[in-house]
Amino acid sequence: MAEQKPDIVKPYDPSVFEGPSFRKKREVPGGLWMRCPACESMLYRKVVRENLDVCPECQHHFRVGARRRIELLTDPGSFEERFAEIAPSDPLQFKWADKTFADRIRKEQEKTGNVEAVVTGIAYVKGRRVALGAMDGDWLMGSMGSVVGEKVALLVEEATRTLLPLVIVCMSGGARMHEGALSLMQMAKTSAALARFDQAGGLYISVLADPTTGGTTASFAMLGDVIVAEPGAEIGFAGVRVIANTIKSELPEGFQRSEFLLEHGFVDIIVHRKELRNEVARLIDYCAP
Numbered sequence: 001m002a003e004q005k006p007d008i009v010k011p012y013d014p015s016v017f018e019g020p021s022f023r024k025k026r027e028v029p030g031g032l033w034m035r036c037p038a039c040e041s042m043l044y045r046k047v048v049r050e051n052l053d054v055c056p057e058c059q060h061h062f063r064v065g066a067r068r069r070i071e072l073l074t075d076p077g078s079f080e081e082r083f084a085e086i087a088p089s090d091p092l093q094f095k096w097a098d099k100t101f102a103d104r105i106r107k108e109q110e111k112t113g114n115v116e117a118v119v120t121g122i123a124y125v126k127g128r129r130v131a132l133g134a135m136d137g138d139w140l141m142g143s144m145g146s147v148v149g150e151k152v153a154l155l156v157e158e159a160t161r162t163l164l165p166l167v168i169v170c171m172s173g174g175a176r177m178h179e180g181a182l183s184l185m186q187m188a189k190t191s192a193a194l195a196r197f198d199q200a201g202g203l204y205i206s207v208l209a210d211p212t213t214g215g216t217t218a219s220f221a222m223l224g225d226v227i228v229a230e231p232g233a234e235i236g237f238a239g240v241r242v243i244a245n246t247i248k249s250e251l252p253e254g255f256q257r258s259e260f261l262l263e264h265g266f267v268d269i270i271v272h273r274k275e276l277r278n279e280v281a282r283l284i285d286y287c288a289p
């Protein structure tokens with residue numbers, strides 16, 4: 001009897017439906033409950049909120065939008081918004097697939113209630129008056145376009161004029177591709193404004209939240225006199241995969257996380273969100289001119 005030949009294994013063909021996946025989907029009931037992506041605990045949403053959007057089980061810091069950030073960091077009712085009237089435009093008439101940037105702007109504004117990906121103004125942190133910027137990671141990934149650069153530069157100039165300590169909470173996917181080279185120019189503009197602020201003797205505390213990447217990292221995020229990071233935040237320039245492919249080697253565990261960067265001198269201090277107000281106030285008292 002002839003030996004039966006094994007079936008030839010065909011290459012994977014995505015057009016052939018091979019039945020449903022057997023991997024059970026994790027069910028997360030919406031609304032009242034949420035799952036922590038770090039420890040996978042089921043958490044009561046209200047408890048997480050009361051805990052400053054930090055997982056009570058494992059201390060994972062959830063991402064928070066700009067308004068929530070301001071609420072968590074400043075004295076109640078003390079925030080006066082500035083430069084809110086500066087709205088984005090679409091200078092390149094950018095389109096991709098069947099979407100337009102103009103539509104996307106409207107959607108991001110509706111979703112977040114913010115005109116752009118950074119909110120700027122003057123506020124008090126434990127009684128200390130500061131010029132404050134908070135990036136909104138929910139607004140097109142906190143990307144830095146012309147308006148973000150302009151608002152940050154205006155905030156820095158305001159701080160230079162008034163010699164207020166400057167605090168910027170960074171949370172960004174990097175420069176905004178939809179505005180092309182105009183986004184890249186914001187790196188130079190914000191950096192130049194910060195250089196003048198520095199020459200005037202100003203104190204700049206940069207707070208890096210998860211994630212801080214790309215052109216934002218390569219400009220104002222990393223120019224703080226003191227660079228504070230939240231625990232476990234992803235902080236880097238290019239993505240891990242891009243770097244690994246470029247240098248053709250494996251990257252160490254936890255590469256581009258706050259703790260790794262602290263160890264390697266890119267971050268000065270890691271501060272738990274519940275200590276952030278105290279720490280910013282302490283730094284102002286310690287360092288301010």
Ligand SMILES: [Zn+2]
Pocket residue numbers: 036037038039040041055056057058059060
């Ligand atoms: Zn957790």
